[in-house]
Amino acid sequence: MAGRALKRLMAEYKQLTLNPPEGIIAGPTNEENFFEWEALIMGPEGTCFECGVFPAKLVFPTDYPLSPPKMQFTCDIFHPNIYSDGRVCISILHSPGEDPMGYESSAERWSPVQSVEKILLSVISMLAEPNAESSANVDAAKLWRDNRAQFERQARRLVRSTLNLPPL
Amino acid sequence: MMPTTIPMGGLGLTLLSTCLTAGVIANAYYQKKQFYPSVVYIMKSNPSIVALYLMAFTLALLLGKLLKKIFFGTLRAAESEHLIERFFYAITETCLAFTVFRDDFSHKFVALFTVLLFLKSFHWLADYRVDYMERSPIITRLFHIRIASLLALLSTIDILLVRHAYYSTMSMGASVQLVFGFEYAILLTVAYNIGVKYICHGIDLHRENPWENKAMYLLYTELFVGLIKVMLYVVFLIIMVRIHTFPLFIIRPMYLTMKSFKKALQDTLQSRLAIHNMNTLYPDATAEELQQADNVCIICREEMIVNSGVKKLPCNHLFHALCLRSWFQRQQTCPTCRLDVLRPTPAPARPAAPAAPPQQQMPAQGAPANMVEFFQQVAEHQERARQRLAAAAASSRNLQATPAGAADQQANPAARGEALPPVPPPLPFPMMGAPFPGFLPPPFPPFPIVPPHLVQQPQQQPGPSSSGTSTSTPVTPATASTSTASSSASAVPGAAAAASPAFLPPFPGMLPPPTAPADFGPLTLEELVALEGRERRHVEARLKALSNINVLVHAALVQMTQYQQLMTRLDLEYPLPPPPPPPAATTTATQVTTSAPSTATSTATTTSTASTATTTPTVTTASTAGATDAPSASTSAAADSSQTSSVSSTPINSAVSSPSSDSDVGTPEEIRRRRLERFASGSGN
Incomplete structure (x- = not known):
């Protein structure tokens, strides 16, 4: 019998494969190690990230689901809540003890109730609605707040580059 | 520096050192014509010694690579990353140790430290590998053979070296052997810890249901090993201060050990508290309750069956007792609604009326x-x-x-x-x-x-x-x-x-x-x-x-x-x-x-x-x-x-x-x- 974390990850993988939610594809990078996943996220419709397909990497701790996984986009991305190296800064990925931005209540932190699917859905909604209050990428947050048009242009350029399309 | 990280450089290094060594030996033999004078010549010439050191280093690397291939196959990216990091620290500490024992500095001394470094890195790798058992769904027979034999080998070497250090210290008085004896004793505890982990994981793998008490055993082992380690470090510190000087090079590992020991202690206490609460505070869920609620445990995403240790929290949420226990070791809230489960309980929990x-x-x-x-x-x-x-x-x-x-x-x-x-x-x-x-x-x-x-x-x-x-x-x-x-x-x-x-x-x-x-x-x-x-x-x-x-x-x-x-x-x-x-x-x-x-x-x-x-x-x-x-x-x-x-x-x-x-x-x-x-x-x- 495999470990608890492994079983849960397998269950989630199965669930995601059988009933894939819209705009999300996720699974282990290879079948030998269920603790590193790859995910593809579609940019939410009606936003400047529309049509984009963003690859990301999820790394699960051994004690998943008691501790949250780490998520990092593996493509270039320009967003107030994503560090420039792709790490996602979202409150449900923080375990209750830590608070990098010093604003989150423990109610919105990680708990075993969360799952890969919920994380990815949260990330999609985060793409749609950046939270400029807790910016991981200050430049992006500033641009998003002060010059929305420029931010959207930049985001569209990014979307095109993820699709391997030439810039406009 | 590591066998794993120099695929191309390794080849060049091997060639270079072989050529140099061959050159040195050929030169010596050409000049002295006979075996004994050539050896004396080589030992007295510094360039030749450097060439021979390089050769020895290369051979050590090659041996390390071979052993790695035998016992681990290909290292995973995370493994080699961790290994390089720890190796770097270990080298720094070794250099610090050299300064303490500069009087004893000799070829043998360097060789012993190299061996120590290699053994250390193999212990670490074994540790990572055993941890990996929990993650991978596929554990082959080869894996078991490798880990078991490696652990046996490592602990045997450790024991032998500790014995050797002990007897040489007893017969010849305190020397560098003290440091080695102590280092290998620490490594022995590490090997013991890995062994217990391996056995626990192995048992868990062969069971139908998850092994409930595995986490507890692991925790206690960690606590025990941590205690031994802390004691060893303290004893070593005292001896070193009395004999030589303050051993600067053990400060970092000592600090880390104490930290992890403290964490293990806290975890154990938390775990005990969680288990105690689990057994006394929360009632088992009944069949109706299970039917009414969604009978999937939100923590492990598996079905909850009556009499399989399903617990009900004050907020009426149901979980597997074991899942809940491991969660409570981290946080005393309901995973679903985040109700602070400890807060309302003290009054009913404490039977003592005067309190x-x-x-x-x-x-x-x-x-x-x-x-x-x-x-x-x-x-x-x-x-x-x-x-x-x-x-x-x-x-x-x-x-x-x-x-x-x-x-x-x-x-x-x-x-x-x-x-x-x-x-x-x-x-x-x-x-x-x-x-x-x-x-x-x-x-x-x-x-x-x-x-x-x-x-x-x-x-x-x-x-x-x-x-x-x-x-x-x-x-x-x-x-x-x-x-x-x-x-x-x-x-x-x-x-x-x-x-x-x-x-x-x-x-x-x-x-x-x-x-x-x-x-x-x-x-x-x-x-x-x-x-x-x-x-x-x-x-x-x-x-x-x-x-x-x-x-x-x-x-x-x-x-x-x-x-x-x-x-x-x-x-x-x-x-x-x-x-x-x-x-x-x-x-x-x-x-x-x-x-x-x-x-x-x-x-x-x-x-x-x-x-x-x-x-x-x-x-x-x-x-x-x-x-x-x-x-x-x-x-x-x-x-x-x-x-x-x-x-x-x-x-x-x-x-x-x-x-x-x-x-x-x-x-x-x-x-x-x-x-x-x-x-x-x-x-x-």
């Missing part, structure tokens, strides 16, 4: 300090507001000063409170249930919970309002003021006594309030402190919130009452509204009942009704309504209203200033004149 009452006393004890602070803040704010108000109503204030000076002794302290507003009183809080038996009105009567500004509010009024009563009744002013003051005096102690326990449980449906305190006598200081810790914070927060709410509600009520009064008067008595002075009876009632701040005690209510009985019925209802709840916050309302609405501030001003209850007195000039007259006559008496 309960003192626990409930804690809030009462802890509260005042915080409350005083809070009230002083409010009072300061209030004072500022009041001063603005007073400036606006300067004329009436002047008039008030006169009665204050002329008033009798009981009114006097109160008037002084008005005259020297900015001093926040040192509040006595009779919350410990101590009544004030022989009542002599202190400068600031001991209203239990009323904030200072609220306490001061009634004090502004006795002078004027008592004389107000005097006009409405045929009594002389002096006696009137005395009677009113004494009536308020009689109300105060009763109200104080009634209000002090009554304040804390104001709202039903909240958590059980602290009851009247018993004595702390049988408790030791530690017990008290322990009790204080959590309870106190909770209660302080609660009290703060409550008093905030209280003040707000009172303010609203007072405004409402004043508005009502105003409207009543406007409607009934003045077709054309001049600045309406509210009836003095209202003020009296207000003043009297202020002593019972948030709760209308029967004493206060009866007093107020009695005193207001002489005035018009409409006013009485209004004032009584206000008197039951509102009065304590009237000043705060005044503060607000002084800035916002002139409508509500007007009655307050006049309530404070105007003594007259006669409704036919219209203008402020008239009021003032009458008051002056009255007080002149009063003081004359």
Whole structure:
């Protein structure tokens, strides 16, 4: 019998494969190690990230689901809540003890109730609605707040580059 | 530097070192022609030695690579990353160790340290590999063979080297061997830890169901190994300090070991607590409960079956006991709703009855300090507001000063409170249930919970309002003021006594309030402190919130009452509204009942009704309504209203200033004149 974390990850993988939610594809990078996943996220419709397909990497701790996984986009991305190296800064990925931005209540932190699917859905909604209050990428947050048009242009350029399309 | 990280460089290095070594040997043999002289030549020539070192290093690397290939196959990216990191630290520490033993520095010494480094890295790799067992769904037979043989090999080598170090130290005295012996002893504990982990994981892998106690065994092993390690480090430190010098190179590993030992200890305690709570606090879920709820455990996403250890939390959420246990080791909240599961439980959890009452006393004890602070803040704010108000109503204030000076002794302290507003009183809080038996009105009567500004509010009024009563009744002013003051005096102690326990449980449906305190006598200081810790914070927060709410509600009520009064008067008595002075009876009632701040005690209510009985019925209802709840916050309302609405501030001003209850007195000039007259006559008496 495999470990608890492994079983849960397998269950989630199965669930995601059988009933894939819209705009999300996720699974282990290879079948030998269920603790590193790859995910593809579609940019939410009606936003400047529309049509984009963003690859990301999820790394699960051994004690998943008691501790949250780490998520990092593996493509270039320009967003107030994503560090420039792709790490996602979202409150449900923080375990209750830590608070990098010093604003989150423990109610919105990680708990075993969360799952890969919920994380990815949260990330999609985060793409749609950046939270400029807790910016991981200050430049992006500033641009998003002060010059929305420029931010959207930049985001569209990014979307095109993820699709391997030439810039406009 | 590592065998794993130099695939291309390794080849070049091997070639280079082989060529160099061959060159050195060929050169020596060419010059000396014979074996023994060539060896001596090589050993005496530094360049040759360097070449040979390089060769030895290369050979060591190659051997390491070979062993790695045998025991681990290909390293995963994370593994080699960790390995490089730790290897770097290990090399730094080795260099530090070299400085300590520079006298013993020799070829053998370097060789021994190299061996130590290699053995260390193999221990680490074995550790990573065994951890990986938990992650990978596919564990092959090869994996088991590799790990088992590696562990056997490593521990054998460790034991042999420890033995060797021990005997050489015994026979030849303390030397570098001491360091090695100690290092290998540490490595032996590591190997032991890995071995236990491997066995546990192995057992777990071969079971049908997850092994419940694996985590516990692992935790205890970690704790045990941590303890041994800490002891080893301490012993080594002492020996080294006595023999050589302070061993700088063990500081970092020693610190890390102690940290992890501390963590293991904490984890163990948390785990024990969680297990204990699990067994005692939460009931097993019944079959119906399982059917009603979604029977999937949210933590492991697997089905929950009756009698398979399903627990129900106070919030009615169901989980596997084991899942819940491991979660509670991290956090004591419900995973679904984040209810703090430990919070409501202490009371039922502790069977010891004597512990309960003192626990409930804690809030009462802890509260005042915080409350005083809070009230002083409010009072300061209030004072500022009041001063603005007073400036606006300067004329009436002047008039008030006169009665204050002329008033009798009981009114006097109160008037002084008005005259020297900015001093926040040192509040006595009779919350410990101590009544004030022989009542002599202190400068600031001991209203239990009323904030200072609220306490001061009634004090502004006795002078004027008592004389107000005097006009409405045929009594002389002096006696009137005395009677009113004494009536308020009689109300105060009763109200104080009634209000002090009554304040804390104001709202039903909240958590059980602290009851009247018993004595702390049988408790030791530690017990008290322990009790204080959590309870106190909770209660302080609660009290703060409550008093905030209280003040707000009172303010609203007072405004409402004043508005009502105003409207009543406007409607009934003045077709054309001049600045309406509210009836003095209202003020009296207000003043009297202020002593019972948030709760209308029967004493206060009866007093107020009695005193207001002489005035018009409409006013009485209004004032009584206000008197039951509102009065304590009237000043705060005044503060607000002084800035916002002139409508509500007007009655307050006049309530404070105007003594007259006669409704036919219209203008402020008239009021003032009458008051002056009255007080002149009063003081004359």
